[in-house]
Amino acid sequence: MPKKRERAGAFADVVAAMGPAPEAESVGSYVPSPLMARGFTDADGRHWRLARGPLDPRRAKRLVVSADMMSMGDHYDDRVGWWLPRFLTEAERPGAWLEARARFDATDPPVHAAYEFTTDDGLVLLYIATDC
Incomplete structure (x- = not known):
């Protein structure tokens, strides 16, 4: 039976030799998208x-x-310090709908x-997500 080859180094040894990851600049806290988080607080x-x-x-x-309410796109809200869905006015809804509807089954970005x-108190939001 052939002998087993000695490994030059285990994966954990290689990772340990790399040292700590460089520190990244702080750009605020990460807030997952409303879809990833399955909800959000406005x-x-x-x-x-x-x-x-x-x-x-x-x-x-x-x-x-x-x-x-209807939302399409995001905006940075200074009151909470992170990105939130942008709520549309009544006047903006028809135009936003036409734009979104045209991109629902798109094969190239953006796809809506x-x-x-x-x-909990029964309000309903139509949220149009954009995948770029």
Whole structure:
């Protein structure tokens, strides 16, 4: 039977020899996306939890009109110091819907998908996610 070869070094030895990782500059705390976290708390302290999605475009279209709030894109909110979904005004909703709908089944970026979030007190949010 052939002899086993001696290993030049175990993987753990190689990693240990690399030393500690260089310190990165602090750029604020990491906040996961609302989809990764399955919810988020807005700047007004309301907690939104992911209810369903990605939505069928027909359901999303109904929510453009009936949802209490609609979001598309992100913005940096100085009140809390991190990125949050950007809530749209009533006047912005139709244009945002047309833009999002055109990119739902896109094969090249940006690709949009719709999700529904709710609060404990019954508010509904149509959340349009953009994947670049």
